[in-house]
Amino acid sequence: MPLANTSTSVPVIVDEDKCIADKGCTVCVDVCPLDVLRISELTGKAYMKFDECWYCMPCEADCPTGAVTVNIPYLLK
Amino acid sequence: MDEITAGLSEIDCDVLVIGGGTAGPMAAYKAKMKNPDAKVVLLEKANVKRSGAISMGMDGLNNAVIPGHSTPEQYTKEITIANDGIVDQAAVLKYAENCFEMIQELDRFGIRFQKDENGDYDVKKVHHMGTYVLPMPNGETVKKALYRQLRRARILISNRYMATRLLTGKSGRIAGAIAVNTRTAEFLVVRAKSVIMSMGAAGRLGLPTSGYLFGTYENAANSGEGYAMAYHAGAKLANLECFQINPLIKDYNGPACAYVAGPFGGYTANANGERFIECDYWSGQMMQEFYKELQSGNGPVFLRLNHLKKETADHIEQILHTVERPSRGRFHEQRGTRYAETMIEMHISEIGFCSGHSASGVFVDEFARTTVPGLYAAGDMASVPHNYMLGAFTNGAIAGEHAIDFIRDVDFDDYDRADVLAEQERVLAPTKREDGIPPNQIEYKVRRLVNDYLQPPKVTKKYELAQQRFAEVRADMEEAMVARDSHELMRAMEVASILDCADMAACASLYRQESRWGLYHWRTDFAERNDEDWKCHVLLGKQEDGTMGCEKRAIQPYVIPISDDEKDAYYKQRITAKA
Numbered sequence: 001m002p003l004a005n006t007s008t009s010v011p012v013i014v015d016e017d018k019c020i021a022d023k024g025c026t027v028c029v030d031v032c033p034l035d036v037l038r039i040s041e042l043t044g045k046a047y048m049k050f051d052e053c054w055y056c057m058p059c060e061a062d063c064p065t066g067a068v069t070v071n072i073p074y075l076l077k
Numbered sequence: 078m079d080e081i082t083a084g085l086s087e088i089d090c091d092v093l094v095i096g097g098g099t100a101g102p103m104a105a106y107k108a109k110m111k112n113p114d115a116k117v118v119l120l121e122k123a124n125v126k127r128s129g130a131i132s133m134g135m136d137g138l139n140n141a142v143i144p145g146h147s148t149p150e151q152y153t154k155e156i157t158i159a160n161d162g163i164v165d166q167a168a169v170l171k172y173a174e175n176c177f178e179m180i181q182e183l184d185r186f187g188i189r190f191q192k193d194e195n196g197d198y199d200v201k202k203v204h205h206m207g208t209y210v211l212p213m214p215n216g217e218t219v220k221k222a223l224y225r226q227l228r229r230a231r232i233l234i235s236n237r238y239m240a241t242r243l244l245t246g247k248s249g250r251i252a253g254a255i256a257v258n259t260r261t262a263e264f265l266v267v268r269a270k271s272v273i274m275s276m277g278a279a280g281r282l283g284l285p286t287s288g289y290l291f292g293t294y295e296n297a298a299n300s301g302e303g304y305a306m307a308y309h310a311g312a313k314l315a316n317l318e319c320f321q322i323n324p325l326i327k328d329y330n331g332p333a334c335a336y337v338a339g340p341f342g343g344y345t346a347n348a349n350g351e352r353f354i355e356c357d358y359w360s361g362q363m364m365q366e367f368y369k370e371l372q373s374g375n376g377p378v379f380l381r382l383n384h385l386k387k388e389t390a391d392h393i394e395q396i397l398h399t400v401e402r403p404s405r406g407r408f409h410e411q412r413g414t415r416y417a418e419t420m421i422e423m424h425i426s427e428i429g430f431c432s433g434h435s436a437s438g439v440f441v442d443e444f445a446r447t448t449v450p451g452l453y454a455a456g457d458m459a460s461v462p463h464n465y466m467l468g469a470f471t472n473g474a475i476a477g478e479h480a481i482d483f484i485r486d487v488d489f490d491d492y493d494r495a496d497v498l499a500e501q502e503r504v505l506a507p508t509k510r511e512d513g514i515p516p517n518q519i520e521y522k523v524r525r526l527v528n529d530y531l532q533p534p535k536v537t538k539k540y541e542l543a544q545q546r547f548a549e550v551r552a553d554m555e556e557a558m559v560a561r562d563s564h565e566l567m568r569a570m571e572v573a574s575i576l577d578c579a580d581m582a583a584c585a586s587l588y589r590q591e592s593r594w595g596l597y598h599w600r601t602d603f604a605e606r607n608d609e610d611w612k613c614h615v616l617l618g619k620q621e622d623g624t625m626g627c628e629k630r631a632i633q634p635y636v637i638p639i640s641d642d643e644k645d646a647y648y649k650q651r652i653t654a655k656a
């Protein structure tokens with residue numbers, strides 16, 4: 001069965017002006033229990049790569065610059 | 078990151094702990110404290126710093142047995158009654174006798190517990206009979222405090238390794254485990270003299286009503302590998318038909334009421350704002366009344382705080398919105414709901430396996446031993462009922478210390494190399510396909526079928542249909558599942574566990590031909606409780622021919638007697654009309 005690319009809106013937002021991933025920070029990526037955040041090779045900033053979030057918030061709580069905001073996933077908000 | 082490299086490395090250790098949430102870190106810590114020379118490895122699918130149910134913190138201890146407030150005997154009696162008599166009391170009693178020492182130890186780690194003006198523990202009554210709930214004013218520090226101790230004790234931690242199978246040795250003992258790195262798909266074979274499993278509940282079994290796969294009550298990383306791995310290694314699992322079903326905020330996966338709001342005067346109400354259950358402590362019997370009210374003309378069901386003083390309601394809101402599930406505040410903000418103003422709609426959760434909240438777990442005795450020598454289980458996945466967080470800590474400690482005794486007299490047991498090769502082949506199969514069905518679609522389908530057919534009320538014919546459908550999905554999974562990177566491969570392995578758990582839930586439920594534990598095992602075609610034939614454990618396991626099967630196991634004679642007039646106390650939940 002061939003695969004399609006279906007888009008989905010993700011609950012976690014990273015403020016790229018505040019994110020210091022380009023200086024080596026990977027805190028949010030490291031702590032996420034579902035392992036859904038990554039550093040973009042394009043922008044050098046953190047972003048939510050997979051829409052598989054428990055909206056538990058360690059990413060937001062541990063980010064040293066306050067760049068992360070966790071929203072409630074659309075399906076249940 | 079996320080490429081599939083698929084290499085393999087091997088390590089040896091004395092004690093391997095799998096799952097670094099709550100029970101696991103404590104097991105590793107206690108093992109190391111008991112024998113500082115032992116090599117203890119803690120393996121975690123996520124990152125121990127922020128993993129498991131207590132990732133962000135905890136509001137309180139749900140089951141603290143504290144001198145002056147309750148006794149281990151009273152607690153054992155209450156849990157026996159709450160769990161409808163199906164309890165090997167030795168394990169519950171052992172927990173109850175040990176848990177106060179654990180509280181004092183956690184206190185030394187820097188976790189504070191609420192005290193009253195006299196400096197006495199401020200324990201609250203939430204259960205039907207006794208007083209066991211102890212708030213934690215700095216509950217958000219639990220995981221950090223625990224992590225500090227692990228670093229100090231120099232426990233070897235391997236993060237982002239997902240265990241997929243246990244290895245058993247030629248002499249029948251445990252021999253180790255196989256894990257896969259979730260970011261590289263590299264294999265790690267850990268040879269161990271003893272293994273402690275603490276991989277949490279099977280939380281991704283049912284589908285939340287929102288349809289969002291990861292919107293589960295349990296930490297969504299807990300996808301049931303512990304249960305599946307125990308099964309494949311030949312360990313027995315107990316009372317899997319005693320599902321976990323919890324009362325939650327509708328659409329939001331936060332627990333609703335009992336332990337936090339109850340002591341302040343909050344309660345579960347129907348649409349008329351009336352209380353309909355005597356006791357908000359979570360039990361199957363309570364959930365049965367909840368379900369009935371939900372379906373009735375008085376439904377749906379609400380968390381009611383708007384009769385309290387505004388300061389009180391705001392205070393409860395502040396606790397509920399900051400510690401365990403801090404995104405709850407954002408959920409209510411978007412909906413415009415304030416606890417002081419309106420009743421908050423509640424609903425029941427998806428089904429799962431969890432002894433922390435009910436009684437479905439890998440069968441263990443009072444030393445956390447499973448039926449496989451050298452293999453232990455603790456926390457939500459081990460069969461000690463209603464064990465919660467303090468149970469995970471206390472029984473994790475028991476497992477860690479006992480494992481150190483066990484390894485003193487044994488060497489590594491040899492496993493068969495072919496087992497490792499077979500596991501590599503199984504795990505990597507979805508990466509060998511160009512196209513096919515991605516894990517998220519298979520997972521959605523399995524869990525949607527779980528909701529359609531397995532969610533109580535349980536009906537025989539529906540269960541048989543479920544088994545047929547699960548077999549079809551299993552064939553799809555084995556022949557067509559595709560994983561394009563190592564992250565997706567982790568999800569693919571999780572699907573395999575979820576499907577195993579679905580099969581186990583069906584098999585165990587069909588076997589017990591009666592109704593028990595209220596909503597947890599409500600069979601409409603066997604509607605009555607039948608003590609004569611079914612006041613026993615149901616053990617599920619792999620039979621000699623390789624198929625799944627169940628057997629009855631007698632309950633160990635009670636050490637704390639339960640009188641006839643007490644044994645059904647948990648069935649007296651419904652508030653009867655006042656004369």
Ligand SMILES: Cc1cc2nc3c(=O)[nH]c(=O)nc-3n(C[C@H](O)[C@H](O)[C@H](O)COP(=O)(O)OP(=O)(O)OC[C@H]3O[C@@H](n4cnc5c(N)ncnc54)[C@H](O)[C@@H]3O)c2cc1C
Nearest residue numbers: 096098099100122128129130139240277433456457465466
């Ligand atoms: C939202 C919520 C609120 C709660 N509130 C309370 C409360 O107020 N009071 C209370 O006493 N109890 C409460 N509980 C219950 C309590 O938190 C749990 O009973 C307890 O923490 C369970 O501990 P555990 O070690 O068994 O599981 P967890 O702490 O969940 O740990 C399991 C770990 O195993 C890891 N893992 C899973 N699969 C694998 C694998 N294949 N390989 C490697 N690692 C794996 C997971 O990533 C996780 O870190 C609550 C639970 C939840 C979910």
Ligand code: SF4
Nearest residue numbers: 019020025027028063
């Ligand atoms: S923790 Fe914050 S600063 Fe660091 S990578 Fe993540 S978003 Fe960027």
Ligand code: SF4
Nearest residue numbers: 032053054056057059
């Ligand atoms: S809210 Fe939790 S699951 Fe979601 S991205 Fe942040 S840490 Fe990960």
